[in-house]
Amino acid sequence: xxxxxxxxxxxxxxxxxxxxxxxxxxxxxxxxxxxxxxxxxxxxxxxxxxxxxxxxxxxxxxxxxxxxxxxxxxxxxxxxxxxxxxxxxxxxxxxxxxxxxxxxxxxxxxxxxxxxxxxxxxxxxxxxxxxxxxxxxxxxxxxxxxxxxxxxxxxxxxxxxxxxxxxxxxxxxxxxxxxxxxxxxxxxxxxxxxxxxxxxxxxxxxxxxxxxxxxxxxxxxxxxxxxxxxxxxxxxxxxxxxxxxxxxxxxxxxxxxxxxxxxxxxxxxxxxxxxxxxxxxxxxxxxxxxxxxxxxxxxxxxxxxxxxxxxxxxxxxxxxxxxxxxxxxxxxxxxxxxxxxxxxxxxxxxxxxxxxxxxxxxxxxxxxxxxxxxxxxxxxxxxxxxxxxxxxxxxxxxxxxxxxxxxxxxxxxxxxxxxxxxxxxxxxxxxxxxxxxxxxxxxxxxxxxxxxxxxxxxxxxxxxxxxxxxxxxxxxxxxxxxxxxxxxxxxxxxxxxxx
Amino acid sequence: xxxxxxxxxxxxxxxxxxxxxxxxxxxxxxxxxxxxxxxxxxxxxxxxxxxxxxxxxxxxxxxxxxxxxxxxx
Numbered sequence: 001x002x003x004x005x006x007x008x009x010x011x012x013x014x015x016x017x018x019x020x021x022x023x024x025x026x027x028x029x030x031x032x033x034x035x036x037x038x039x040x041x042x043x044x045x046x047x048x049x050x051x052x053x054x055x056x057x058x059x060x061x062x063x064x065x066x067x068x069x070x071x072x073x074x075x076x077x078x079x080x081x082x083x084x085x086x087x088x089x090x091x092x093x094x095x096x097x098x099x100x101x102x103x104x105x106x107x108x109x110x111x112x113x114x115x116x117x118x119x120x121x122x123x124x125x126x127x128x129x130x131x132x133x134x135x136x137x138x139x140x141x142x143x144x145x146x147x148x149x150x151x152x153x154x155x156x157x158x159x160x161x162x163x164x165x166x167x168x169x170x171x172x173x174x175x176x177x178x179x180x181x182x183x184x185x186x187x188x189x190x191x192x193x194x195x196x197x198x199x200x201x202x203x204x205x206x207x208x209x210x211x212x213x214x215x216x217x218x219x220x221x222x223x224x225x226x227x228x229x230x231x232x233x234x235x236x237x238x239x240x241x242x243x244x245x246x247x248x249x250x251x252x253x254x255x256x257x258x259x260x261x262x263x264x265x266x267x268x269x270x271x272x273x274x275x276x277x278x279x280x281x282x283x284x285x286x287x288x289x290x291x292x293x294x295x296x297x298x299x300x301x302x303x304x305x306x307x308x309x310x311x312x313x314x315x316x317x318x319x320x321x322x323x324x325x326x327x328x329x330x331x332x333x334x335x336x337x338x339x340x341x342x343x344x345x346x347x348x349x350x351x352x353x354x355x356x357x358x359x360x361x362x363x364x365x366x367x368x369x370x371x372x373x374x375x376x377x378x379x380x381x382x383x384x385x386x387x388x389x390x391x392x393x394x395x396x397x398x399x400x401x402x403x404x405x406x407x408x409x410x411x412x413x414x415x416x417x418x419x420x421x422x423x424x425x426x427x428x429x430x431x432x433x434x435x436x437x438x439x440x441x442x443x444x445x446x447x448x449x450x451x452x453x454x455x456x457x458x459x460x461x462x463x464x465x466x467x468x469x470x471x472x473x474x475x476x477x478x479x480x481x482x483x484x485x486x487x488x489x490x491x492x493x494x495x496x497x498x499x
Numbered sequence: 500x501x502x503x504x505x506x507x508x509x510x511x512x513x514x515x516x517x518x519x520x521x522x523x524x525x526x527x528x529x530x531x532x533x534x535x536x537x538x539x540x541x542x543x544x545x546x547x548x549x550x551x552x553x554x555x556x557x558x559x560x561x562x563x564x565x566x567x568x569x570x571x572x
Contacts, residue, residue, distance in 0.1 A: 018510050029519040034510045074512040081519055366517040 002075075002084040004044040006092055007439045011476050021480060025442045026099055027082035028368045030359075032480075037074060043067040046089055093436060100430035100442075104373040104380070108425065109167045112381035113177040114159070116197050118190040119146045119387055120183040120399055124214050125251050126238075128279065128313050128320045131183065134399060135251075143399055146189065147387035149196050155385050156200045157412035166381055174205030179212070181384065181395050186213040186233075188220035198229055208232075210273075214248065216256050218263035225270045232273040235264060239278065240290040247284070261298060268303045276300075276308040278348065281324045285334055292344040301347050309349035310335060314451065328352070329467030332474070352475045355443070359479035360489050372445035373428045379449070380425065391416075393424035396450040424449070427461060434463040444468045 007025035020038050022031045033041075069075070078084045085092060120134050121144040134140045160170060178201050180186065180194060201207035208231060215235035224230045237260065238247045245255025267274050278291060288310065300306045312331045315322035326334070332350050339345040350356075362369055374380060378394040383406075385391055391406035391414060392398045401407075405424060406416040427449055429441035438444070446452075447464025456462045482489070 021516075024519070027519040028517070030516040032511075032514045032516060034512050037512050070512045077513050077515070081515065362517050368517065368520060371520070 002044065002079065002086055003046050003089075004041050005082055005085045005087075006046075006089055006437065007096065007441075008041065008045075008083050009439050009472070010038060010042065011473050011480070013477055013480060015481075021476060022081075022083055023476065024082035025439055026096060026371070028371065029081040029083070030362055030369070030476075031077075031081060031083075034070075036068060037070045037078075039067055040069055041078065041083055044084065097430040097436065100373045100428050103371055104428045107373065107380040110381065111168060111175050111177070112162055112166055112383055113179070113377055114155075115179040115181045115382065115384040115395060116147065116152070116155070116185070116193075117181050117183060117384060117386045117398065118185050118193040119187070120144055121146075121187070122182060122184040122214070123187060123216060123250060124184065124248055124256065126248055128247075128281075130314075130396060131399070132319065134183070140399070144183075145387050147193050147385075149193065151385075151387065151389055151408075152193065152196050152200060154389060154408050154410070154412045156204060158408045158414050159204070161412075161414055162383055174207070176201055176205065176207040177210075178207055179210050180230075181212050184214050184216075185211055186215075186218055186221055188217045191220050194221065194230070195224060198224060202229075210234075214256065215260040215263045216250075218260075218267060222266060222270070225267050225272045227271050230272065232275070233267060234275045234277050235260060236277050236279065237261075237291065238280075239284045239287040240294050243284050243287045243291075247279075264300060265298065268300060268306055271305060273305045273307070274300075274303075276306075278308070278310045279313045280310045280326065280331055281313045282326060283324055285326065285331070288335065288338065288348055289342050289345060292342075292347055295347055296344060307349060308347060309351065309353070311351060327466060329470050332471060352471050355472065355475040356479045356482075357489075359476045360483055363480060363483040364489065369443065371442050373430070373442065375427075375445035375447055375449065378424055379427050393421070394450060396448075432461050432463060438463070440468055440472050443472055 005024065009023040009025065011021035011023060013020055018035055019032055020035060022033050022038065022041065023029065070078075075084065087095060120131065120140075122129075122131070122135060125132070125135065134143050159174075159176075163172075163174075164170065178197065180197075184190075186194065198207075198209055201209065209229060210232035211230060212234045215233070218225070218233070218235075221230060225233075236248060237257070238244045241255070241257040244257045248256045248260075250256065264274055264276070276295070278288070280288070295301055295308060310331065312326045312328055313320065313324075315325050328351050332352055335345065335348065335350050358369060361367060376382075382393060383391055384393070384395055384398060385408065386398060388401075389408040390398075390401055390404040391408065392403070393405050397403055403420065404417065405421040406414045408414050427446065429435040429438070429444070429446045432446070435441050435444075435446045444465070447466055447468070449460035449464075451466070452462040452464035453460035455464065
């Protein structure tokens with residue numbers, strides 16, 4: 001007896017009354033079906049998923065239309081592609097848990113990624129910064145030190161031991177992904193540290209380097225900026241010059257636009273991937289059109305190595321009024337509407353453009369989607385080292401030895417807090433009962449652990465949905481319609497990081 | 500002369516838009532080589548970063564999210 005898989009997604013195609021898309025989460029199937037077939041599939045759902053104890057699922061639409069079975073051949077395809085199954089709900093959930101454990105286990109065996117935090121110090125005082133307290137509260141002054149070069153050496157000596165924990169044999173040729181984060185990692189004063197990390201990384205093996213930077217002192221790194229050294233940089237511009245200079249301010253209150261703009265041009269000319277990130281709330285969303293004009297005026301959009309993305313500001317400190325923030329879905333809808341009125345805004349990437357682009361590539365190349373058993377590399381093997389040799393799993397949670405997952409000691413051994421490490425690396429979509437039942441789970445990954453903890457009073461083994469069901473259906477529908485209409489697809493790099 | 504209404508193209512019941520990770524036989528989990536296919540899928544994403552940075556992970560391939568790879572039969 002067949003029932004509809006609990007992991008079937010229905011995507012309406014706006015303006016198309018005859019067809020829709022079916023997507024299957026764990027087989028990765030994408031199919032276009034007649035509405036009659038979709039109605040048939042929906043009719044075989046065992047029942048609505050139980051209301052979660054917490055979280056904000058988006059309810060699925062009810063069965064619409066007369067139900068009539070499709071051909072046996074179609075039923076066969078639906079079965080082979082995963083949409084129909086003879087497993088009970090409980091059996092399927094149990095299978096899915098094993099599938100996630102296996103998939104996650106494979107990811108854990110990949111090369112870890114490393115972040116160096118040369119310092120927690122920063123030359124800007126952005127009001128919404130989650131690290132604001134480190135620079136404005138004197139109780140945290142002790143954090144504002146620079147990483148000694150000897151610490152860099154200790155960390156590199158520790159890397160093989162970390163890689164061994166991921167099952168990577170000692171004789172394997174190193175393939176390193178090394179990022180710089182802070183504070184502000186690319187302060188001019190940090191140059192010896194950054195240079196030393198790049199040198200040690202290249203000595204060790206194949207390495208790629210990237211940075212999250214405010215871009216104000218990037219000129220101090222000009223000769224290191226190249227595709228084979230510091231090859232990718234994300235830089236923040238929070239609006240057109242007058243708005244940016246209200247938000248991205250130095251300690252003396254002065255703005256930073258002009259200097260950053262000059263550095264962006266310099267980096268692009270040197271062939272570096274530059275991704276502009278714009279942090280948006282209700283107060284500056286109206287300035288995005290003017291920002292787009294500035295990016296065009298500077299000529300940056302003509303570079304193939306240029307990208308841009310907006311992101312919602314999260315209320316992560318007491319100075320940020322949550323009422324002024326937007327969630328991801330709200331921002332996506334606002335920006336989409338604004339784009340319809342002003343095509344210049346198409347150069348500002350939406351948060352879910354990576355999802356749209358992925359869908360476009362699936363349709364163009366008949367490829368597979370991402371299977372995200374967890375939300376980000378904090379759960380699969382990201383190691384963030386600060387100036388003190390403390391090791392963290394997530395760049396949103398640093399600067400406190402009580403939450404570190406390890407420490408690199410003087411003999412380059414990593415003294416792990418294995419419980420905390422296991423906590424971070426054990427968070428998957430199967431590790432909480434809400435995500436386990438969600439049909440979007442392998443696309444979403446369970447949402448950000450830090451944001452989940454913020455919403456639940458500290459428990460990050462919770463879902464953080466952020467309107468994902470709406471976002472997924474809207475993004476895939478848009479991608480499919482663009483694909484069907486032959487709209488040109490600029491396969492450019494997507495922007496950085498999920499947060 | 501009456502204009503003939505343009506015939507609408509027939510709607511297919513189902514059109515597959517990509518290759519799935521694996522195929523289920525008779526709607527049940529009789530998958531051969533499931534483990535191997537998963538390993539291939541993960542490996543096909545590239546070890547730590549692709550050359551084209553087409554995915555949302557400038558910082559390396561946290562998930563094979565580029566949508567361009569397939570598992571060869």
